[in-house]
Amino acid sequence: MTRASRFGVLLAVVLGLIGADTGLAIAQEYPSRPIQLIVPFAPGGGSDIIARIISPHLGKLLGQPVVIDNRPGAGATIGANVVAKAAPDGYTLLYVTPGVQLTNPYLMKKLPYDPVSDFAPILPLVVVPNVLVVHPSVPVKSVKDLIELARAKPGTLNFSSSGIGSSSHLSGELFKQMTATRMTHIAYKGTGASLQDLLTGNVQLAFESLNVMLPHIKAGALRAIAVTTPERSPVLPDLPPIADTLPGFDAAAFNYVSARAGTPRPVIERLNRELNAVLKIPEVRDRFLSLGVTSIGGTPEDLDARIKRESLKWKRVIEVSGARPE
Amino acid sequence: MDLLANLLVGIEAALTPLNLFYCLAGVFVGTLVGVLPGLGPVATIAMLLPATFALPPVSALIMLAGIYYGAQYGGSTTAILVNLPGETSSVVTALDGYQMARQGRAGVALATAAIGSFVAGTFATIVLAVAAPPLANIALKFGPAEYFSLMVLGLVASVVLASGSLLKAIGMIVLGLLLGLVGTDVQSGTERYTFGIPQIADGIGFVVVAMGMFGLGEIVRNLEREGGVTLLVRKVTNLMPTRADVKRMVAPIVRGTLLGSALGILPGGGAMLASFASYSLEKKVSRHGSEFGKGAIEGVAGPESANNAGAQTSFIPMLTLGIPSNPVMALMIGAMIIQGIQPGPSVMVEQPRLFWGLIVSMWIGNLFLVVLNLPLIGLWVRLCAVPYHLLYPAILVFCAIGVYSVNNTEFDVYLMALFGVLGYVFAKLECEPAPMLLGFILGPMMEEYLRRALLLSRGDPMVLLVRPISATILVMAALALIVVLSPAIRKKRQAAFAEDL
Numbered sequence: 131m132t133r134a135s136r137f138g139v140l141l142a143v144v145l146g147l148i149g150a151d152t153g154l155a156i157a158q159e160y161p162s163r164p165i166q167l168i169v170p171f172a173p174g175g176g177s178d179i180i181a182r183i184i185s186p187h188l189g190k191l192l193g194q195p196v197v198i199d200n201r202p203g204a205g206a207t208i209g210a211n212v213v214a215k216a217a218p219d220g221y222t223l224l225y226v227t228p229g230v231q232l233t234n235p236y237l238m239k240k241l242p243y244d245p246v247s248d249f250a251p252i253l254p255l256v257v258v259p260n261v262l263v264v265h266p267s268v269p270v271k272s273v274k275d276l277i278e279l280a281r282a283k284p285g286t287l288n289f290s291s292s293g294i295g296s297s298s299h300l301s302g303e304l305f306k307q308m309t310a311t312r313m314t315h316i317a318y319k320g321t322g323a324s325l326q327d328l329l330t331g332n333v334q335l336a337f338e339s340l341n342v343m344l345p346h347i348k349a350g351a352l353r354a355i356a357v358t359t360p361e362r363s364p365v366l367p368d369l370p371p372i373a374d375t376l377p378g379f380d381a382a383a384f385n386y387v388s389a390r391a392g393t394p395r396p397v398i399e400r401l402n403r404e405l406n407a408v409l410k411i412p413e414v415r416d417r418f419l420s421l422g423v424t425s426i427g428g429t430p431e432d433l434d435a436r437i438k439r440e441s442l443k444w445k446r447v448i449e450v451s452g453a454r455p456e
Numbered sequence: 457m458d459l460l461a462n463l464l465v466g467i468e469a470a471l472t473p474l475n476l477f478y479c480l481a482g483v484f485v486g487t488l489v490g491v492l493p494g495l496g497p498v499a500t501i502a503m504l505l506p507a508t509f510a511l512p513p514v515s516a517l518i519m520l521a522g523i524y525y526g527a528q529y530g531g532s533t534t535a536i537l538v539n540l541p542g543e544t545s546s547v548v549t550a551l552d553g554y555q556m557a558r559q560g561r562a563g564v565a566l567a568t569a570a571i572g573s574f575v576a577g578t579f580a581t582i583v584l585a586v587a588a589p590p591l592a593n594i595a596l597k598f599g600p601a602e603y604f605s606l607m608v609l610g611l612v613a614s615v616v617l618a619s620g621s622l623l624k625a626i627g628m629i630v631l632g633l634l635l636g637l638v639g640t641d642v643q644s645g646t647e648r649y650t651f652g653i654p655q656i657a658d659g660i661g662f663v664v665v666a667m668g669m670f671g672l673g674e675i676v677r678n679l680e681r682e683g684g685v686t687l688l689v690r691k692v693t694n695l696m697p698t699r700a701d702v703k704r705m706v707a708p709i710v711r712g713t714l715l716g717s718a719l720g721i722l723p724g725g726g727a728m729l730a731s732f733a734s735y736s737l738e739k740k741v742s743r744h745g746s747e748f749g750k751g752a753i754e755g756v757a758g759p760e761s762a763n764n765a766g767a768q769t770s771f772i773p774m775l776t777l778g779i780p781s782n783p784v785m786a787l788m789i790g791a792m793i794i795q796g797i798q799p800g801p802s803v804m805v806e807q808p809r810l811f812w813g814l815i816v817s818m819w820i821g822n823l824f825l826v827v828l829n830l831p832l833i834g835l836w837v838r839l840c841a842v843p844y845h846l847l848y849p850a851i852l853v854f855c856a857i858g859v860y861s862v863n864n865t866e867f868d869v870y871l872m873a874l875f876g877v878l879g880y881v882f883a884k885l886e887c888e889p890a891p892m893l894l895g896f897i898l899g900p901m902m903e904e905y906l907r908r909a910l911l912l913s914r915g916d917p918m919v920l921l922v923r924p925i926s927a928t929i930l931v932m933a934a935l936a937l938i939v940v941l942s943p944a945i946r947k948k949r950q951a952a953f954a955e956d957l
Contacts, residue, residue, distance in 0.1 A: 172498075172502070172783070173498075173499075173501075173502025173503070173505065173787070175790070178502075179790060179793075179794060182505070182506050199864065200502070200864060201863070201864055201865070202658075202863060203654065203655065203657060203658050203863060203865075204640075204654040204655075204657035204658060205640075205657070207654055207657075208654050208655065208657075208865070211654065237645060239647075240652060242654055288911075288912060293642065294640075294642070294643070294644065294645030295645060314911060314912075314914075316643075316908060316911055316912065317642050317643045317645075318642070319642055319904075320786070322779065322780040322785075322786045322789065323724075325777075325778065325779045325780075326595075326596070326598075326599075326723060326724065326773075326777075326779050327599060327600065327908075327912075329596060329777065329779070330596050330597075330599060332599045332600070332912055333912070341793060342793075344798055345778055345798030345799060345800030345801070345802060346778065346800055346801075348798065348800070348802060349800050349801040349802050351800070351801060417794075420796055421793065453645065454645075
């Protein structure tokens, strides 16, 4: 070994030690300043509400305020891109909605970030179930009835969604594919905008978020048929899952928290621990229950596996549906 | 009587000291953000939303509603004083309001807006109390075909917004339609004219265009005109309207109130049309038609009344059906959900205190607004006396902050600067920005509704004529087109004769 190379080894060892040391130091100091939680949607929407419910509790547990930063636009890609380009230090987190990694890669021609390698998973947060509702004039009472009606009169039924690639749209596409039926998708700019045509019966059915549909179901303006999750919802316990009729049917908006890829492992673990603790706080649980969302929780590895699984599922649904624009 | 009993419940709920306080706080904050250009009620309500978690539901909604109509009100102040319409509804207020301000009649314009808004607010509140459920059912008669026809009517009427050349006005409308095409197509998800820029993937923001074309363009023109050192207004005349002014504003206020109340009921964009429709109507029926665009008091009184009436009645579909008319209503529905109230048909029955309390608070809020704003007029008018070289940097800064706050992106600020240049160029060419803005607002909605109507009819265009409401509106549009075109043809002929002589 020459002197130069011996010096090189020494240098490498020293640098390595410093590196390890700073890594440890980061984890011990973290967080030393406020943390930004990027919500890629406008304030007041579903994801924003959930983020605002958890952020004060997370801030309390971390000892630093968690500040919500709404960066809406382009189907969540603008907000996602902010995190993809941020420093990997755990001070810029992303409230991840399905668009970011699970659906946009197959719907959009070009993303400004890499959906696979730019993010480090932290925690699976919640699932927002959809409910299958029909206008009362539609003579169906169950999923089976609906499938029969769709087969008897192919191409006459319309279903509304809150937009291309939304959970309500893809739930409908999955339903069409699993039942081999034809229905026309009518897209709106958000659930609120779709309500009017749904309530008048211009559009016969929808797979929309449970909490938005609940008052209309209770008032009898819409008839609920089933939920899109494999389990029943505690909010409407009488409603069977679509999966009872169509085994394996599972479609709901999955939300989670991620950081920029390359964030030190101890930081990820700390965030995962505190977020899991937040999900167990009774106040948070009550709020989620009243919103009809189901909290999940788990390890970063659980999340990673789920992202891979769901991404594969939606890739297939989108490709078969032809929803990807030319 | 049922109504009296219900109103009593509402008065009881709204007149508690706590709720009075939140009502006042709401209209005060609303006026403030309305006055700050660009900083709209959506951003404000979103910021204050978490703070309302801890409040009782009635107080929370009273405050949020106050912010909403307070901002509608405040928005007209900047439109009149510095030609900055921060809301779609105040675009037309800027047309004549700003000209009045330039003539030293800013005080009169502001007072007219205040009086008109109050009268309209009072009437619309009564409508809300007396007839909310039956009116909501009318709203449900409107499907995509009806909304498309309504937008056509609005677009035809928008030609009237221009006071100059008809050809240029149509050119500007088309330009607005084209700008409106930018963004992601709702039905197919295809991006159009976005050039891969994610910041415009959802389209160009209204505030960006309006601030640039109106506000920045006007600043450049003012600097050019006066060398940038003199005052905006040479002499301020009377602060309050004279008897002659009052006489001229009565009929427009009445018509604007009725028109705004009717359009506000339609959740698919009705309230937005209210001020435009009222302006077009006033310009056509007024004996002072030639003064429009040059400071006609009717051009402020009508649209301001229509706008406020529409803002109030747009609560009808939200409270009785749970259908939001605009992003602010969607946020309020979000606030109700967080409070554990399910917005929808059951609110009136299950939450009478909330429903009637909110209605009564709206009237109280409108009263607060007048009391709050009439004394402020003197202060605002003095703002016009600030040397322009001190005033315009402040306007620029507020514009930049406001535009940034909509999406939290600096890209919008640059885009606004670009539209500022465009605004200046068009001003030089004597092309007016108001028709363009209307094309920009209505175009995308019209397309969306047309495609949805055709998608639902499986491609049959007759759906627009078979449905009676849609057909009626289209006939009205055709009539309006004839009315709009005829005087122009006459005028052009006269001009041609004049040249011959």
